[in-house]
Amino acid sequence: MKKLTGKLLLLLGLSALPFMGLAQSAKTTASAAPVSAIPAVTLANGVKMPVLGFGTFTLKGEVGEKSVAAALSLGYRLVDTAAIYGNEEAVGAAIKKSGIDRASIFITTKLWESHSGYENAKKAFEVSLKKLGVDYVDLYLIHWPRGDIKGSWKAMEELYEAGKIRAIGVSNFEPEQLAELMKTARIKPMVNQIESHPFFQQQKAQEANEKLGIQVQAWSPFAQGRNGLFTNPVLAAIAKKHNKTVAQVTLKWLVQRGIATIPRTSERAEMQENLGIFDFELDAADMKKIAGLDTNTSLFSEWRRK
Numbered sequence: 001m002k003k004l005t006g007k008l009l010l011l012l013g014l015s016a017l018p019f020m021g022l023a024q025s026a027k028t029t030a031s032a033a034p035v036s037a038i039p040a041v042t043l044a045n046g047v048k049m050p051v052l053g054f055g056t057f058t059l060k061g062e063v064g065e066k067s068v069a070a071a072l073s074l075g076y077r078l079v080d081t082a083a084i085y086g087n088e089e090a091v092g093a094a095i096k097k098s099g100i101d102r103a104s105i106f107i108t109t110k111l112w113e114s115h116s117g118y119e120n121a122k123k124a125f126e127v128s129l130k131k132l133g134v135d136y137v138d139l140y141l142i143h144w145p146r147g148d149i150k151g152s153w154k155a156m157e158e159l160y161e162a163g164k165i166r167a168i169g170v171s172n173f174e175p176e177q178l179a180e181l182m183k184t185a186r187i188k189p190m191v192n193q194i195e196s197h198p199f200f201q202q203q204k205a206q207e208a209n210e211k212l213g214i215q216v217q218a219w220s221p222f223a224q225g226r227n228g229l230f231t232n233p234v235l236a237a238i239a240k241k242h243n244k245t246v247a248q249v250t251l252k253w254l255v256q257r258g259i260a261t262i263p264r265t266s267e268r269a270e271m272q273e274n275l276g277i278f279d280f281e282l283d284a285a286d287m288k289k290i291a292g293l294d295t296n297t298s299l300f301s302e303w304r305r306k
Contacts, residue, residue, distance in 0.1 A: 053199055055219065055263060064091065108138060111142065136163065198293040199299055221250055238290070
């Protein structure tokens, strides 16, 4: 597969910088909680989804397989991928080689916009299943609110009812786009995966999703280190107070808001670090200080085309 171009990376909401530890490597170390402590959120249909998962964008080929294998060995049980990431085969290989019971791993993949529409969506889903080497996925998302959304959703509803998908949802849908989808949907989305981090907190979007019974899941919780997240003085002070790292404080802040998240890295130490968020709590003062960082503006505006 051809290497993703910078333009496509930006379209996906990510920079062209390689994700190999990124700015997180500048953080101090801290012990992680036992992986058994990872809780789950319950989706509208009763399916349980780990509140903390492992993202895989840019982790392809051997690096992707080894990264997923490492994450699974540390106790991650949610792996997030997508057709456009070009790594479903690597993800599937790592899961198969792990020896972990398939039912214990929550697999998310996504439908890309060029495959939208009723027939195309069904075909694309089967391709993803084959690449992953599984006979069902736990969560299937419309990656972007583009193309034939109604046709795609109808196909996903049927796949859900056929038992090939345990939960269906969307990604990057704004409240208005959700409302439009709900006009014709027989089954409402169970998850909406959106940008959410200290600088773009999406409070109103979260409220809108929760009113519909839709679980919010945050991608890029560290904003790729943009706006100097890992050295932000407010986050750094809170991290010092709790003897934690900025990354851990950021993830904990999301989880305490009721938002699931999928940080990603190819570095085993950072995978372990990101698990260490279940042995402390942020107090009301901490949460208020982080709320004050919100600019209410996306840090990835380059891909927010209509």
